[in-house]
Amino acid sequence: MVQHSRIRLDGSFGALSDATRRGVLEQLGRADASITDLADKFHMTLTGMKKHVHVLEHAGLVTTEKVGRVRTCKLGPRRLEEESAWLERYRLLWDARFDELDNVVEALKRKEK
Template sequence: MVQQSAAQLDAAFAALADATRRGVLEELGRSEASITRLADRFAMSLTGMKKHVALLEEAGLVTSQKLGRVRVCRIETEGLGEVAAWIAARRKVWNDRFDALDTVLETLLQQERPDEQA
């Protein structure tokens, strides 16, 4: 399961590396949209947009459903939540490290200026 999760994160970050796909996610964050509407919005061919949506689907960031002749896309909050959780965990590690560094620097500054401790 860890490997699958790592592979999912890899796919999500690869998908997020592209500005068009990030734009698609922003668009879908406002409301669901057809591939045709997304293609028009980004001045792109239907084939090109289908490829972008397919990558977002593989990454678990978007779902799509065929309704008649139209494929409607929706943002997948669970996939985005996993990415956000991974980032939040890294942020906590770095915030803890910066807090520890601040403590060390403050101690060193106080040692340099003993007359200001009083």
Template structure:
């Protein structure tokens, strides 16, 4: 490891399709562990682990009332993540531009 970054945790959380689906589901409305377990045909324990990972990454918060734990989105907005990706894309563009300029220059030297 080079150094710690919240990007590590978030990208890892987003790399699992079940977890992305949980986020999308929670976008429609809050849901309990049982709701999610039913929806994704998984044990309560299994879903709880996924929710734990999302919580660790700050993408989900949970609150237990009575015997039901309700999961909702937040507080992270993925701003750092989209910023990193945006920067990467701009860098790619720049490299393309340089390559293009280089190719043009090379072509000009031909008859």
């Protein structure tokens, strides 16, 4: 379970760490697209784009279906919930950490008096 989640986060954060792939996701949010559409939009060869799509598909962020000679890409089933949750948890941690720091500062101030 932990393993599973770890691997998922590796994959999805990794997928999001590239501007082209984030762009593809935003694009697919507006409309489904073929590999050719995406390759044109992002000024890249078909083969190059196919690799990006593969990464996104592997991360569950995109699904594709080939009909005739066209492979159509759509947004996948994952809503990045775990990823949002991780970030949210981190921000709580961060806040707590800095609150603690504030407390230390406060304590020092009191000592000074």
